[in-house]
Amino acid sequence: MTDPIHHRIDYTSGALDETEAADNPLDQFRFWFAEAGRVVERDPNAMTLSTVSAEGRPSSRIVLLRGYGEDGFVFFTNYDSRKGNELAVNPHASLLLFWAALERQIRIEGTVSKVSEDESDAYFSLRPVGNRLGAWASPQSQVIPSRESLSQRVREFEARFGSAPPRPENWGGYRLRPEAIEFWQGRADRLHDRLLYRREGECWNRVRLAP
Ligand SMILES: Cc1cc2nc3c(=O)[nH]c(=O)nc-3n(C[C@H](O)[C@H](O)[C@H](O)COP(=O)(O)O)c2cc1C
Numbered sequence: 001m002t003d004p005i006h007h008r009i010d011y012t013s014g015a016l017d018e019t020e021a022a023d024n025p026l027d028q029f030r031f032w033f034a035e036a037g038r039v040v041e042r043d044p045n046a047m048t049l050s051t052v053s054a055e056g057r058p059s060s061r062i063v064l065l066r067g068y069g070e071d072g073f074v075f076f077t078n079y080d081s082r083k084g085n086e087l088a089v090n091p092h093a094s095l096l097l098f099w100a101a102l103e104r105q106i107r108i109e110g111t112v113s114k115v116s117e118d119e120s121d122a123y124f125s126l127r128p129v130g131n132r133l134g135a136w137a138s139p140q141s142q143v144i145p146s147r148e149s150l151s152q153r154v155r156e157f158e159a160r161f162g163s164a165p166p167r168p169e170n171w172g173g174y175r176l177r178p179e180a181i182e183f184w185q186g187r188a189d190r191l192h193d194r195l196l197y198r199r200e201g202e203c204w205n206r207v208r209l210a211p
């Protein structure tokens with residue numbers, strides 16, 4: 001494709017109906033995520049995290065979903081990164097998953113809090129050693145002089161920690177507690193299905209939105 005004006009796909013592979021959708025959005029998420037795991041070849045757990053700066057300016061980037069449940073959606077990152085600094089000032093954030101192969105999008109909005117140190121330690125210990133050293137070596141989001149300076153820092157931390165780097169204090173998880181979750185299924189003629197679940201106290205209500 002050279003000119004995007006001519007690129008157009010009609011979405012015809014599925015539907016999302018009130019009679020079939022779960023009453024609880026976490027159940028619906030579990031169902032769709034399992035299907036994505038079977039159908040989406042690469043990074044079905046990749047999601048766009050959007051944060052907002054103190055000045056009200058939004059920014060987005062991909063992070064990997066590492067856990068989910070009634071209490072929220074978990075991802076891991078550097079707490080001193082741009083996103084970490086923005087979340088410290090404004091915990092409101094959104095997550096977006098898009099699976100082209102399924103013609104589906106899920107929008108999640110809520111507030112984040114840090115996961116417990118134990119939870120971060122447990123996840124960090126599962127990561128390959130190179131990724132763990134990388135967390136030490138990379139001052140995420142900061143300007144660095146060169147690629148070589150990064151490699152040099154990796155070598156220094158490797159010499160310091162060997163094959164067992166502990167979790168840096170500034171690296172860990174966030175859990176986004178959802179206030180709203182929207183499930184979008186592409187349909188023909190741009191008349192898509194959109195079911196929006198909104199938290200109401202202990203319960204969830206569900207409405208249909210116009211596409
Ligand atoms: C597929 C994919 C997965 C990624 N997963 C993560 C992740 O789980 N955690 C993370 O900190 N960055 C992840 N990144 C890198 C981020 O997109 C981003 O570049 C980095 O976190 C710095 O963002 P910031 O400067 O806005 O804080 C991922 C990037 C891609 C493309």
Ligand SMILES: Cc1ncc(COP(=O)(O)O)c(C=O)c1O
Nearest residue numbers: 064076077078127128131132140
């Ligand atoms: C900069 C960065 N940090 C962290 C992660 C997540 O790494 P892991 O899968 O080891 O948790 C990624 C994944 O791409 C990444 O790019």
